[in-house]
Amino acid sequence: MSNVTPSSGHAQDAIQLRTLVLIATTAVGIYLCYLLAEPFLPALTWAIALSVLFAPFQRWLESKIRHPGLAAIIAVVVIAFIVVVPVLFVGQKLIGQAAQGAQLIETKVATGEWRRAIDAQPRLAPVAVKIERELDLPGTMKSLASWFSATAGAFVSGSMLQVVSFGLIFYLLFFFLRDRRAALASLHHLSPLSREETETLLLRVRDTIQATVYGTLVVSIIQGLLAGLMFWWLGLPAPLLWGVVMAILSVVPMLGAFVVWIPAALFLALEGSWGKAVILILWGMLVVGTIDNLLRPVLVGNLLKLHTVLAFISVVGGLMLFGSAGLILGPVALTITTVLLETWRSRSDDKPGIH
Numbered sequence: 001m002s003n004v005t006p007s008s009g010h011a012q013d014a015i016q017l018r019t020l021v022l023i024a025t026t027a028v029g030i031y032l033c034y035l036l037a038e039p040f041l042p043a044l045t046w047a048i049a050l051s052v053l054f055a056p057f058q059r060w061l062e063s064k065i066r067h068p069g070l071a072a073i074i075a076v077v078v079i080a081f082i083v084v085v086p087v088l089f090v091g092q093k094l095i096g097q098a099a100q101g102a103q104l105i106e107t108k109v110a111t112g113e114w115r116r117a118i119d120a121q122p123r124l125a126p127v128a129v130k131i132e133r134e135l136d137l138p139g140t141m142k143s144l145a146s147w148f149s150a151t152a153g154a155f156v157s158g159s160m161l162q163v164v165s166f167g168l169i170f171y172l173l174f175f176f177l178r179d180r181r182a183a184l185a186s187l188h189h190l191s192p193l194s195r196e197e198t199e200t201l202l203l204r205v206r207d208t209i210q211a212t213v214y215g216t217l218v219v220s221i222i223q224g225l226l227a228g229l230m231f232w233w234l235g236l237p238a239p240l241l242w243g244v245v246m247a248i249l250s251v252v253p254m255l256g257a258f259v260v261w262i263p264a265a266l267f268l269a270l271e272g273s274w275g276k277a278v279i280l281i282l283w284g285m286l287v288v289g290t291i292d293n294l295l296r297p298v299l300v301g302n303l304l305k306l307h308t309v310l311a312f313i314s315v316v317g318g319l320m321l322f323g324s325a326g327l328i329l330g331p332v333a334l335t336i337t338t339v340l341l342e343t344w345r346s347r348s349d350d351k352p353g354i355h
Contacts, residue, residue, distance in 0.1 A: 043168040045325035050169070051176035052209045054079055058177045072178035076170050084166065086248050193343065201339045208335040211303035212315070212328055219296045220250035223288050227257045230283045234276045236264055250292065252324075257288050300331060310334060 037044060051058075054075060061071035176183070184202070191198040228243020236242070242264075246257035261284040268277040293316065301311035311331070318330015 040168065040172075041329075042323065042325040043165055043172060045322075045328050047169050047172035047176055049209050049213060049328050050079055050083075050173050051180060052206050053213060054177070055180065058180070068178045072174050075177055076174050079173065080170050197343050201336065204335050204339050205332055208304060208331045209328060211300050212331045215296055215299035215303060216251060216327065218299060219292055220247050222295065223247060223250040223257050223291060226291070227261055227284065227288050230261075230280060230288075231264070234268070234273075234280060236268075246288075256292065258284060261288065304331070304335070306334075 057078070058071060058075050061074055062068055065071045065074070187202070188195060188198050191201075193201065224243045224245075224247020227246045228239045231239035231242055242260055246260050249255050249259055250257050261280055265277045265280040265284070268274075268280060293312070297308050297312035297315055300306070300315065301308045304311070306314075314330040314334040315327065316330075318326030318328075318333070320326065322329045
C-alpha cells in the first residue's frame with residue numbers, strides 16, 4: 001500500500017513546479033544578460049584574454065607594491081603601451097603610403113605611363129585597347145581618388161570608434177586584474193561543478209587562451225618574415241619595415257598581410273614589372289595567405305593536444321560566428337564543451353553499474 005498521501009503528492013508537485021519556474025526564470029535571465037553583454041563582447045573577450053596573459057605580471061607587481069589597485073593601473077599602462085604603439089605605427093604607415101599610392105596611380109594613368117608599361121608586353125596590348133575602349137580610365141582614377149579621400153575620412157571617424165573600443169578594453173582590464181581573485185571565488189561559488197572540476201575547467205580555459213594568442217603571434221611573425229623576404233628579393237623598398245607592418249597586420253583578425261602586398265603588386269605592375277607582380281601575387285596568395293589557415297590550427301592543436309581539424313574549426317568558425325572576438329571565443333567554447341563532456345564521462349564511470 002502506498003504511503004504517499006494526497007497532501008504529500010501536492011507538496012511534491014508544488015516543489016517540482018517551483019523548480020521548473022526557477023529553471024525557466026534563470027534561463028531567461030541568462031539570455032537577457034547575454035543580450036546586454038553582446039554589444040561589449042569583443043571588448044570583454046580581449047580584456048579577459050589580456051588579464052589571463054598578464055596575470056603573472058600583475059602578481060609580480062602586487063608582490064612589490066602591495067596595493068592591487070595601483071598595481072593594476074601600472075599593469076594596464078604597460079599593456080596599453082605594448083598594444084597601442086604598434087597599432088599607431090602601422091596605422092600611420094598605412095595611411096601615409098595609401099595616400100602616396102593613390103597619387104602615384106592617378107599620375108601614371110593621367111600621363112599614359114600605364115599604357116607604355118602594357119605596350120612593352122605585346123601579349124597584354126589587346127588588354128590595354130579594350131580597357132581604353134570600355135573605360136574612361138583617367139575619369140575612373142579621379143573618381144577613385146575622390147572615393148579614397150572620402151574613405152580616409154570615414155576611416156578617421158572609424159578610428160575614433162576604435163579608440164573608444166580600445167579604451168573600454170583597458171577599462172575592463174583594470175577590474176579584471178584588480179578583482180581577479182574575487183571573480184574566481186565567485187565562479188567557484190556559482191559553478192554547479194565541484195571545486196576540483198571547476199579548477200580544471202578554468203585551467204584549461206587559461207591554457208586555451210595562452211595557446212591561441214601565442215600561436216597567433218608565432219604565425220604572424222612567420223607571415224611577416226616570408227612577406228618581407230619576398231619584398232627584399234623583388235627589390236621593393238624597405239622590406240624590413242614592411243615585413244614588420246605585415247606581421248602586425250597578421251595579428252589582427254579579418255585583416256592580414258594582403259593589405260600591404262596587394263598594393264605593392266599593383267605598384268610593380270604599373271612600373272612594368274609584370275613578372276615580379278605575378279610572383280608577389282602568387283607568393284602572397286599561396287604561401288603567406290595560406291600558411292595562416294594551415295599553421296595556426298596545427299600550432300594551437302599541438303599546444304592544446306587537439307586534432308588539427310578541431311582546432312581549425314574552432315578558430316575559423318569562431319571568427320565567422322563572433323568576428324574578431326571569435327579568435328578567442330571559438331577555441332574557448334570548444335575547450336569548455338570538451339571539459340564538460342569529460343566531466344560527464346568521469347561521473348558516469350564513478351557510478352557502479354554504468355558503463
